[in-house]
Amino acid sequence: MDNELMLKKIAAEVMGATTEEEINAIVKSLIRLFIG
Amino acid sequence: MIFSELYDDRLSLLETTMSNKKGSRVPVISLCTTWAYYHAGKLPKHGLEDPEVTKKVLRKLYTDFYWDGIVFVRNGKTFSERTLNLLGGGTYQYDKNGMQQTKPGSVTSMEADEYPELISDPYKFILEKVFPRRYTLMQRNDEQKYNDMKEVMADVIGMFKRNAEEDKIAIEEFGIPQMRAAAFFNPVDIILDYFRDFNEILGDVKRRPQMVRDAGMSLVNFSLDHIGPIQPQPGKSLVIPMHLPQFLNAKDFEKVYLPSFKKVADGIAERGFKALYYFERSYAHLFDYLKELPQGTIGLFEIDDVREVKKKIGKSMCVAGGMPLKLLGKGTKQQCIDHAKAVIDEAAKDGGFLFTTDMMMLSPGDAKAENLQAVNEFVHKYGVY
Numbered sequence: 001m002d003n004e005l006m007l008k009k010i011a012a013e014v015m016g017a018t019t020e021e022e023i024n025a026i027v028k029s030l031i032r033l034f035i036g
Numbered sequence: 037m038i039f040s041e042l043y044d045d046r047l048s049l050l051e052t053t054m055s056n057k058k059g060s061r062v063p064v065i066s067l068c069t070t071w072a073y074y075h076a077g078k079l080p081k082h083g084l085e086d087p088e089v090t091k092k093v094l095r096k097l098y099t100d101f102y103w104d105g106i107v108f109v110r111n112g113k114t115f116s117e118r119t120l121n122l123l124g125g126g127t128y129q130y131d132k133n134g135m136q137q138t139k140p141g142s143v144t145s146m147e148a149d150e151y152p153e154l155i156s157d158p159y160k161f162i163l164e165k166v167f168p169r170r171y172t173l174m175q176r177n178d179e180q181k182y183n184d185m186k187e188v189m190a191d192v193i194g195m196f197k198r199n200a201e202e203d204k205i206a207i208e209e210f211g212i213p214q215m216r217a218a219a220f221f222n223p224v225d226i227i228l229d230y231f232r233d234f235n236e237i238l239g240d241v242k243r244r245p246q247m248v249r250d251a252g253m254s255l256v257n258f259s260l261d262h263i264g265p266i267q268p269q270p271g272k273s274l275v276i277p278m279h280l281p282q283f284l285n286a287k288d289f290e291k292v293y294l295p296s297f298k299k300v301a302d303g304i305a306e307r308g309f310k311a312l313y314y315f316e317r318s319y320a321h322l323f324d325y326l327k328e329l330p331q332g333t334i335g336l337f338e339i340d341d342v343r344e345v346k347k348k349i350g351k352s353m354c355v356a357g358g359m360p361l362k363l364l365g366k367g368t369k370q371q372c373i374d375h376a377k378a379v380i381d382e383a384a385k386d387g388g389f390l391f392t393t394d395m396m397m398l399s400p401g402d403a404k405a406e407n408l409q410a411v412n413e414f415v416h417k418y419g420v421y
Contacts, residue, residue, distance in 0.1 A: 003163055003174050006181055014189050028261060031162050032220075033192070036127040036143070036170070036230040 007031075042211030046104045050213060050271035050390075054310055054334050056354045058387025062380055062419030063104035064412050065215070065356065065390045067336075070135060071397035072097040075405055081134025084116060087198045094202055098210040100405065102412040105215045106206055107275060107312065107336075108396055110199070119191040122184050124172030127230065135398070145169045146231035148240060151247040154231070155254040166231065217309065219275040220262035223255035223296035224248060228280045241284065245292050252296030259296075260303045268308040273334055275312045282317040289322055298328070305330035312336060312356070320344075327352045338394050343382040346389065356390035358383060359411060364393065364403035372407045373414050380419050391415045 011017040011026035052059035070080045076093040083090035145166045154161045168174040206212040310332040318339045336356040358379040
């Protein structure tokens with residue numbers, strides 16, 4: 001599983017995102033959060 | 037006055053002052069973080085081990101000293117040691133007392149020839165290039181990676197919950213507003229703090245300035261995305277510590293840093309927010325550029341004398357600072373009060389001035405409690421317009 005897919009799965013299954021738009025927004029926020 | 041009325045009164049005072057106008061008095065602002073643990077006879081690690089300790093520490097901080105607003109309670113992101121271990125990396129670590137320190141050699145996660153990839157798609161570059169280099173979690177097998185990330189997210193959600201509870205103590209129990217709506221870095225500082233370390237980026241500024249500039253421009257939306265769904269609120273600002281410009285001459289600053297900085301500053305203003313810039317070290321050589329920042333800018337100055345700052349660029353921004361930690365930590369009560377009086381007399385006479393320390397309060401030696409107590413009480417009473 002590549003890292004993007006893993007974060008998408010986290011967004012949907014852990015954070016409760018349902019739409020593609022919500023999933024992408026959460027993935028972006030996780031990238032900002034874990035930048036360093 | 038009950039706490040909700042006190043809160044509203046302080047919020048209105050902060051909004052007026054941050055709009056560079058004269059309120060009813062000079063607001064007294066806290067930049068206190070880990071110093072509060074030492075003041076309460078604890079160590080920062082005790083708060084990491086038990087969130088109830090942090091709550092007690094904060095209640096003591098708000099009881100023992102006068103405050104109209106708080107900007108910092110914690111030092112940036114405070115992922116627990118467990119979270120950092122699960123991730124298998126990161127750019128900081130904790131010492132034996134629980135103080136955050138940058139992990140030596142951990143920042144560099146990008147080579148000089150990778151600027152074009154960063155410029156092409158910052159999110160993709162971070163996900164595909166930076167994360168695998170930074171976190172061992174990203175190199176684990178599928179099941180392990182997902183399960184560990186789930187654990188990390190449980191920790192992070194807990195961290196956000198604790199942060200909200202801590203802010204609630206200030207607001208609901210003491211009527212003290214939390215002035216920070218969000219915190220993030222300017223684009224070129226993202227490159228410095230997360231991709232290319234200090235010596236590397238200084239070399240890049242000389243050898244490939246156009247790349248640094250273009251990478252900054254490509255990160256403008258990345259910075260602005262931090263605002264996300266947040267709405268502007270009175271008395272609150274976006275807090276942006278600045279790390280590179282103090283080491284650049286004016287020519288290099290204008291060439292590589294200013295374009296994306298200005299774009300983000302304008303984006304913040306267009307969205308109706310105020311920005312509080314933490315100008316670390318000295319910015320005297322860049323004052324002419326700072327005059328061009330939009331209305332609603334607040335400048336927190338570390339080394340520059342706020343009395344001079346207010347004279348030179350005070351028409352274009354609200355100025356914050358004034359109380360040197362060196363004096364609070366080593367001086368007498370009377371020396372501290374004399375200095376505070378001189379600052380209020382000269383820097384605050386026309387409003388648009390937030391009284392606070394010149395740096396974040398981190399270590400036990402940063403202030404004697406009796407000095408901080410005397411100064412804050414003095415400014416609260418003497419700073420009435």
